[in-house]
Amino acid sequence: MPSTVTAASTGLAVLLLFVVYRVLRIGRRDPRLPPGPPTVPVLGNAHLIPTTGIGLKFQEWVQKYGPIYSLKVLDSTIVVISDPQIVGQLLDKKGAIYSDRPENAVAMHVTDGHHFSFEQQGPSWKLKRAIAVRHFSPQKLDTHHFRVQEAESVVFMNNLLEDPDRIFDYARLYPVSVACSLLYGHRARDLDSFWYKDFYHMMEKWGEVLEPGANPPIEEFPLCWYMPGLWRKRMDEVKKLRADLWTRARKIVDARRQKGDKRDCLIDEKLDELKESDNWPYPEFAFNNLFGELVEAGADTTANQVLTIIMALAKHPEVQRKAQAEIDRVCGPDKAPTFDDFEKLPYINCIIKEGLRWRPTARTALPHRVTKDDYYNGYLIPKGSTIFIAVWAMHQDEKLYADHVQFNPDRFLNHPKLANEYASSPEYEKRDNLHHYGYGAGRRICPGVHLAERNMWRITAKLLWAFNIYEPTDPATGKTIPLDENAYNSCILVSPLPFKVRVEPRSEKVLQAVKREKADALAFLSQYDN
Numbered sequence: 145m146p147s148t149v150t151a152a153s154t155g156l157a158v159l160l161l162f163v164v165y166r167v168l169r170i171g172r173r174d175p176r177l178p179p180g181p182p183t184v185p186v187l188g189n190a191h192l193i194p195t196t197g198i199g200l201k202f203q204e205w206v207q208k209y210g211p212i213y214s215l216k217v218l219d220s221t222i223v224v225i226s227d228p229q230i231v232g233q234l235l236d237k238k239g240a241i242y243s244d245r246p247e248n249a250v251a252m253h254v255t256d257g258h259h260f261s262f263e264q265q266g267p268s269w270k271l272k273r274a275i276a277v278r279h280f281s282p283q284k285l286d287t288h289h290f291r292v293q294e295a296e297s298v299v300f301m302n303n304l305l306e307d308p309d310r311i312f313d314y315a316r317l318y319p320v321s322v323a324c325s326l327l328y329g330h331r332a333r334d335l336d337s338f339w340y341k342d343f344y345h346m347m348e349k350w351g352e353v354l355e356p357g358a359n360p361p362i363e364e365f366p367l368c369w370y371m372p373g374l375w376r377k378r379m380d381e382v383k384k385l386r387a388d389l390w391t392r393a394r395k396i397v398d399a400r401r402q403k404g405d406k407r408d409c410l411i412d413e414k415l416d417e418l419k420e421s422d423n424w425p426y427p428e429f430a431f432n433n434l435f436g437e438l439v440e441a442g443a444d445t446t447a448n449q450v451l452t453i454i455m456a457l458a459k460h461p462e463v464q465r466k467a468q469a470e471i472d473r474v475c476g477p478d479k480a481p482t483f484d485d486f487e488k489l490p491y492i493n494c495i496i497k498e499g500l501r502w503r504p505t506a507r508t509a510l511p512h513r514v515t516k517d518d519y520y521n522g523y524l525i526p527k528g529s530t531i532f533i534a535v536w537a538m539h540q541d542e543k544l545y546a547d548h549v550q551f552n553p554d555r556f557l558n559h560p561k562l563a564n565e566y567a568s569s570p571e572y573e574k575r576d577n578l579h580h581y582g583y584g585a586g587r588r589i590c591p592g593v594h595l596a597e598r599n600m601w602r603i604t605a606k607l608l609w610a611f612n613i614y615e616p617t618d619p620a621t622g623k624t625i626p627l628d629e630n631a632y633n634s635c636i637l638v639s640p641l642p643f644k645v646r647v648e649p650r651s652e653k654v655l656q657a658v659k660r661e662k663a664d665a666l667a668f669l670s671q672y673d674n
């Protein structure tokens with residue numbers, strides 16, 4: 145009997161030791177992985193990941209661990225890349241295995257599993273991507289959608305004339321109005337519009353919820369799902385806000401279509417297709433979500449970059465003067481620049497590129513996931529690893545961008561084409577000034593890039609043609625109040641915190657020209673009103 149008890153207790157002890165051994169191995173870095181911060185048992189590096197500001201933390205680690213490093217979060221692996229050549233070799237060249245998305249339990253819960261940007265690589269993602277790419281192709285934009293963009297940019301200019309103090313809000317109104325017209329057939333007429341107000345209210349909350357590090361590591365440790373806390377409340381609030389927003393948008397569309405009011409926009413095109421075939425592959429909720437998520441992806445991002453440009457211009461009068469000299473030579477005071485002038489106004493493009501380099505709104509792009517074991521330079525990149533492009537770290541790398549803290553559009557003088565023309569090159573060396581990652585990389589690269597580039601170009605060119613932009617002045621002392629170029633929020637998409645600038649028309653002639661264009665623009669846009 146005692147020997148049976150001894151054998152049983154020895155067996156139990158061995159089992160216990162084995163379990164402890166296995167548990168303690170959780171979070172350990174396999175020596176074949178790229179280097180990274182020291183791990184602790186179980187957590188790995190989870191305790192080091194900040195709940196906010198991950199883009200900056202990635203940069204700190206780049207300086208310590210080099211251009212490719214790894215983080216362990218419990219048993220899963222994150223690989224962070226901050227070298228253009230490595231991004232090119234892995235995400236671009238091996239796109240077939242580097243284009244999945246990691247699971248994001250919170251995003252999936254909020255969207256009921258229907259969100260193009262967070263979806264894994266598969267038929268549903270492919271179909272949605274094809275729809276977006278086709279609708280926002282350069283050809284379609286330049287032969288069709290350009291009218292909406294041109295007219296909305298004229299409205300933007302007139303809004304500034306009438307209420308220059310609200311430049312921050314109008315810069316956000318423009319891209320959401322363009323996106324909603326092209327997708328839903330309804331424009332955001334003003335700052336009280338449902339398409340503006342309810343949208344940005346939801347986006348603010350959605351951005352906070354989505355920031356890497358903002359939620360417990362549910363994917364690695366599913367029991368965290370039951371953890372109470374602010375994260376849960378925030379997540380459920382956004383889920384409701386989002387569902388209400390895009391359901392209401394759909395109801396607005398249905399109500400007008402019932403009255404026979406069909407419009408020139410993507411949702412009408414797809415609803416007509418749906419009527420004709422029984423093969424539409426999405427449930428109703430997913431269908432509604434598709435248009436909403438395209439607005440989500442397209443409006444906030446563009447607004448953040450436009451705001452960055454406005455702030456940078458206010459801080460750099462010398463950049464304004466250089467751009468204005470070019471515009472004046474080409475356009476003069478009576479004719480506003482249009483996108484047809486793109487090739488004649490190369491400096492505008494440089495300003496846009498430098499805005500995306502200097503303050504990229506997506507500091508870590510969106511995470512990719514690798515679907516097979518892979519090796520880079522002898523390092524193992526295990527199947528299932530999450531791959532981040534450390535966009536912020538790359539764009540602020542002194543070796544890639546001399547004097548990187550400076551906003552200096554001249555660094556792009558030799559890159560006169562639009563971003564997509566460089567990004568789509570199979571050679572990483574052909575990227576803008578070698579290394580521009582504002583739109584991500586590989587097969588997941590932003591499909592809205594053509595719309596985004598044209599939106600930013602139009603606003604920047606017209607703004608500089610018509611106005612001088614100054615930092616604000618203190619009314620009591622008349623002294624300049626310097627804008628803080630680091631005052632950004634900390635969400636998945638960073639945006640400048642609200643700021644004011646002073647804008648003044650450059651001449652009476654320009655002022656009259658801006659006003660003259662308004663009536664025609666509004667007449668054209670009236671088809672998207674209400």
Ligand code: HEM
Pocket residue numbers: 260261262273276280323437438439441442443445446449505506509510511512581582583584585586587588589590591592593595596597
């Ligand atoms: C300046 C404006 C914009 C910036 C900086 C931007 C940036 C990005 C970035 C960094 C990604 C992630 C790429 C990756 O995973 O490697 C992305 C994805 C995406 N963007 Fe944009 N974007 C902008 C405008 C737009 C517009 C106007 C649209 C559409 C109307 C759009 C639609 C999307 C979609 C749907 C995705 C997800 C693609 C996928 O997962 O396959 N974006 N964007």
